[in-house]
Amino acid sequence: MSRQYSLFILFLSSSYLVYYQLAAQQLSQSPRLCAFRNNPSQYYPCALDSLGLNSWSFYRCPDETIFDEILQQCSKTALSDLYPSLSSTDDAQLERISNFIVSHPVSDARRLITDFEDPFSIKKFLHERVERAGGIFWSNGQPLMELDEKSIFDSKSSINSKLNYFSYEHPYPPPVSEDELKYKKICYFTNWAQYRSGSAKFEPEHIDPFLCTHIIYAFAYISNETFLIRKVEDNDEDLYRRVNALKKRNPKLKTILGVGGWNMKSYAFSIMVHDSAKRKRFIFDTINFLHKHNFDGFEVDWEYPGIRGGLPDDKYYLTIFFQEFKEAAIAQSIVTGQPRLLMAAAVAANAEVVSNGYEIDKIAKILDFINIMTYDFHGAWQNHTGLNAPLYRRFDETGPEAMLNQVKNENMLMIIGLLRIFFFEDFGVAIWLKSGAPAHKLVLGIPLFARTFLLAHADQNELRSPTIGNGTEGPYTRSAGFLSYFEVCLLQSDPQWTRISVPDGSESEYMYKNRDWIAYDTLSNIQKRAAYVVANNLGGLFVWSLDMDDFNGIFCSNGTYPFIRNSLSLLPANMASYI
Ligand SMILES: *[C@@H]1O[C@H](CO)[C@@H](O)[C@H](O)[C@H]1NC(C)=O
Ligand SMILES: *[C@@H]1O[C@H](CO)[C@@H](O)[C@H](O)[C@H]1NC(C)=O
Ligand SMILES: *[C@@H]1O[C@H](CO)[C@@H](O)[C@H](O)[C@H]1NC(C)=O
Ligand SMILES: *[C@@H]1O[C@H](CO)[C@@H](O)[C@H](O)[C@H]1NC(C)=O
DSSP: OOHHHHHHHHHHHHHHHHHHHHHHHHHHHOOOEEEOTTOTTEEEETTHHHHOOOGGGOEEOOTTOEEETTTTEEEOOSHHHHSTTOOTTOHHHHHHHHHHHHTOOOHHHHHHHHHOSSHHHHHHHHHHHHHHHTOOOOOOOOOOOOOSSOOTTOSSOOSSOOOGGGOSOOSSOOOOOHHHHBOEEEEEEETTGGGSOGGGOOOGGGOOTTTOSEEEEEEEEEOTTTOSEEOSSTTHHHHHHHHHTHHHHOTTOEEEEEEEOGGGOSHHHHHHHHOHHHHHHHHHHHHHHHHHTTOSEEEEEOSOTTSSSOOTTHHHHHHHHHHHHHHHHHHHHHHHOOOOOEEEEEEOOSHHHHHHHOOHHHHHHHOSEEEEOOOOSSOTTSSBOOOSSOSSOOTTOOGGGGGSSSSOOTTSOHHHHHHHHHHOOOOTHHHHHHTTOOGGGEEEEEESEEEEEEESSTTOOSTTOBEEEEOOOOTTTOOTTEEEHHHHHHHHTSTTSEEEEETTTTOEEEEEETTEEEEEOOHHHHHHHHHHHHHTTOOEEEEEOGGGSOTTSSSSSSOSSHHHHHHHTTSOSBOSOOO
8 A cells, every 4th residue: 555545544534533523522512402304203413413423313302292493392292282182172181180180189289289278279379380390281170089098199299390201491301211222121020930840930039130121020900890900919019029129239120010911801901991980090099009019110911902801892992091091190200200100011913803902003102112922823722733923924824824923024025025015914013013103112022932732643743734732731831732931942852852943934943743743932033033123123022921931041051041131132232213
């Protein structure tokens, strides 16, 4: 290389450095913020225009708001704009929110209310207090309902709470937090794994608090009699305490209480959401319950709205329920100054269940994230073998079978893609995306379990071979048709099992021995799923469930939590973008 040339390179790089330093200086001196043209709900320091944008420079406005460059803040902070259904003529909803607050006059609020005889002056006073605190929620001081002695505000009640996202006073909107930019790595804890024998017995102390970003406690129920939240196991309260104690070791960990699950069915959910008084009682009671036990959020795991004991119009009432729950959670957060409770749902991936069960576009606006249960696509309830959690459709799958997959096959040729638009319906994650759910709220599920079958004939052992029932139950999970990941490891130490990888899109494996046939996933399969999450800007991965991994590291000889550790770590540290 000539000397001249290297000098030139030196000149280029040093001038770039000088330029960069100047720009960085400019950045620190004038922190003016610009709305991102392609998506005005995001903004960035304007100085970066000259530096070049990268995805880490972006901040995000709260949901439903956009960045106003003149005001230099996220605008449309009024509640009526946050919720389009709350137009200025719709005072009822605003009133409901304020009533969530004032119908529980305890501590501060109680004193305030008893200080004033005239309801109008109460209202005015509260209005002023809250306006000073930056909020807009107090519109009506008249409580609509009375609820025993319970209150959602009994802890650290303070009217002068910080209002964060909903404040008019903040000079700058809060940037999207570091935590929000991270992929969600969600792990379910089950309150029944404590009953397993020997080294499969699973207790909260087995959880590594740094393995996941969120832990969902499965499950609480809704009572068939009172229609309020209720515990399921005798020692649930002790387990709540022990799970939530993990936050002392990792303060960033979020814990969420899941309500429902397969065994609860639909009856109590359906009755509760259909009746406005029951809904209100449930919401108050549950918010109390969550705070009492130190949870950060609530997950609805209703399997499934509209079926299994539900009513055909469940989905409309489910939306109302979510809306009201969020309003109450916002109100509670404003009054107590505590962070708003997170709200999530675990939902079906099956097209028919989805279309009967959810108003996707509406609930996706309300919820913080949505766990799509992308597994159980095949099992011994059918009369042929099939994969538990195939990723893409295989080429030989047609008709309804073609829809029993997690995602559409994006790898196909364009022409096939076009044909598919006309001839195939959407399935799995694609239904949710197409119906308006923002990708960054969708979380793809990974089963830490296998589905097992009993073959009709030992020599017919391929995909779609006839079956006559459940495979043999596992020694620890003791449930026919089903094995945990660590039990699959245990079986695999026996060389008589034949293992077959299904490469053409499914990205799964199966294995068989005599008439036992088992469909399961491997780490290399999971790599493709993690890649799909990243490529499609999904919100993350969840695993069902912690106790079914080799949490002690004794069955798979690959350390503790080999599956969760190795699969969740495939997600990069941060999401590239929210766009
Ligand atoms: C009541 O709840 C249980 C679960 O706790 C469920 O199995 C049962 O079917 C429910 N009863 C009715 C009438 O649906
Ligand atoms: C399997 O079940 C389907 C209906 O669910 C039926 O049409 C088919 O004949 C069955 N096959 C066998 C081998 O039993
Ligand atoms: C398979 O096992 C489940 C319980 O795990 C049971 O409900 C079902 O009836 C069994 N199926 C057959 C065909 O035996
Ligand atoms: C064991 O763990 C390592 C990473 O720690 C991983 O690369 C490897 O694939 C795992 N082996 C198996 C058989 O899962």
